[in-house]
Amino acid sequence: MKVALFITCFNDTLFPGAGKAVVTLLQRLGCEVEFPLEQTCCGQMHVNSGYEHEASGLHDRFARVFADYDAVVSPSASCTAHVRERIESVGGKVFELTEFLIDQLGVVDVGASFPHRVTFHPTCHSLRLLNVGDRPLRLLREVRGIDLVELDGARECCGFGGTFAIKNADTSMAMLSDKVRHVLDTRAEVCTSADTSCLMHIGGALSRGRTGVRTMHIAEILAAQE
Amino acid sequence: MSFQSAAKVTLKDAQLRRNIGKATTLIREKRLRAVAEVPDWEPLRDAGEAIKAHTMATLPEQLEKLEAAVTAAGGVVHWARDGAEANAIVASIAKRVGTDEVIKVKSLATDEIEMNEALEAEGIHALETDLAELIVQLNPEDKQSHILVPAIHRNRAEIRTLFEQTIAQGQSLGNEASAIAEAARLHLRNKFLTVPMAVSGANFGIAETGTIGVVESEGNGRMCLTMPRVLVTLMGIEKVLPAWQDLEVFLQLLPRSSTAERMNPYTSLWTGVRPGDGPQEFHLILLDGGRTNVLADEVGRAALHCIRCSACLNVCPVYERVGGQAYESVYPGPIGAILTPQLNGLGSAPSLPWASSLCGACYEVCPVKIDIPSILIHLRGRVVREEKSRLTPEALAMKGMAAAFSTRRRYEAAQRLAKLGRGPIVKAALPGWTAMRDLPEPPKETFRDWWKREHGEG
């Protein structure tokens, strides 16, 4: 199957590892992956901050860039939800990675091995906008050697929320500190999720607190063959 | 004060956070159980949503039917464009009745129009009879912080101390919640049996029959609705429901969503005046008070569907941390963030639409399926367009980023700047972020640089 990768501007610039892992994983599963270099940003941040007008050019651009592909895969649940809702012409064929693996490719065991203690934070947008349900967990459970521990208060927001994390920094931090406490309670080495934005937020506090807990995008674990 | 500044203050109150956290955690779990045992919960929500949308679209007809039915059943219907008109109507009725005291059932609409203060100015004391309202009213410094349980920010020990200093002076109430309830009972009993006039809100008004409904727990509602000679009910125009049958939907949705019970202890339904039973004089005041402004916004009008169950407050991670008072409005939490700026004008609360991380927990629980996150985003857009100068630093940053993302060449240039810690991407976010969180090490190579190296420019 031939698929286009929608990496998102955020991952492209700050978390290339997540994108590389998606490429590795999809190729291993027999997909032909393309990366349309004309892609930039889907406009989510603009819309969610009240700058809908500024986003409309980005929406048009997105629709053009991905018009000719049969399937588009993204390592961001949040951006996938945005384009699915806002960009009618192509939104329907954009899939978040774990949706794509399970619903389109029909795989649960992706041949990964990752012998570490891991906890999973299901981001709000994967839960409530995309309704991915337990797909990420089903994939993680099949990873060889993984010690998957449940996160208390998993469904609760980590406090990122895009510009919310900056505009309402104090409230955001109060939410984050509870999330971090729950992560530490699991005594996991790695906290993973389907969005690097939330992971940057959680990871920022884990790092500031010198906790030694790493954050990894779920694609990086599913691609791993340690 | 902006939400950000108000939240800064309340976030420092560790006791408040513990009290609210404890109460909301408990009610969240209870709500899940109460909802899980209803196999047709989703169809009920769909019906609730549609009934409300249907009502809004036919509002003039519904209101006129309601007026006709109430009048036919012996009630008197008044219309009030704003709070001042409504308060004047209540005051004039009280004066005619000749009372300087009225008993009240908890009503957000009366809080919204500051009826107690307005009556006080006319020499009429409005006595709150709901336990939580009483708790707030007994402490002049205190303010409501929740639409269902206005004193949710107070724990049992604090309430006990307050009562021992006010209505139960010289007594020791002990640690049982029942002793607190008993103190309130004794304090109010005589008032219920003697005050000649009551003021209530309404959960529903049925256009078809003229029936008004009040949903409550303690029995203070029944007391106010039954014992006085004269009853005045203030109802926002959006509370009308077209048909008697609609009760079967809302009497299932509301209790399970609010106090997380199969049914609340008492629901009163009455139609006009019943000879020999209850008040022999009944007035219904239909209040606009900004509701038509909300109705004029096609996206935002769904905020009028709210049945004030408070489920969205109880699941909101922002509300749980900052408490209700940070919203500086009768309506806090997610519903407050969309309703207050619409009712009172965007300029009155321009920071409220940002008081959310858009996590969507509110929409998930709302019994009438109000898409609060989408309305928040819509209102952010309106604030940006209507209220803010086009040249704020934020607007410039957003424009800068939109420009940077508009072509591949500009985007790649901006990425190079970001790697050096400069340019539009970095400027927008950096300072607010790094005060409290580390930023990841910038990668040596962007994804696209890696791709180009591996696969060529394609």
Next chain:
Amino acid sequence: MSTAKADILARVRGALGPSPVVPEIPRTYRLAGTLVRDAAVVDLFCETVSEYKATVHRVAESALPDKVRAILGEGLRVGVPAGFRDLGLPVIEDRGLSVAELDELDAVVTGSALAIADTGTIVLVSGENSGRRALTLVPDHHVCLVAASSVVPSVPDAIAALGPDAPITLVSGPSATSDIELDRVEGVHGPRRLDVVVFG
């Protein structure tokens, strides 16, 4: 000067625009008559109502007076609606009792219009059987008689059987509050003791 009513209605019409979309109402939930009305429904009612800290008793109709006497004991001032069924004990009929007289009652015995199994709710409809509203409100102890044949499965069943002609009170357990730490505490302004006697 235009009236407030005219102004408000004009504003509503203006806000809605010339042709607002009026959605259909999907009633795909369990409507009245969906659920079977069998003996299990009465059992369920007894269970749900007892979860509210009401005391539930089940008796044959012939045993009703004995049961009521057993609940109330001797020497209490017991109110009943005017012309209420004979309970074999001294009662004070409510033929327009004053508030003070109501307040002096120790207990009240009334019937009910129907009951809802799903939610443990008793429905009082102002009239001969349930009495007027104040009668079941002022006394601190309410003994409510529920005919087993009047128990319906669901809220829609109850709403379909009711109408707007007389005031209605839905009672689900004794008076309670959730205002202290959002936990239900029984016993505020309404009757603090509720005995439900299901008969027949």
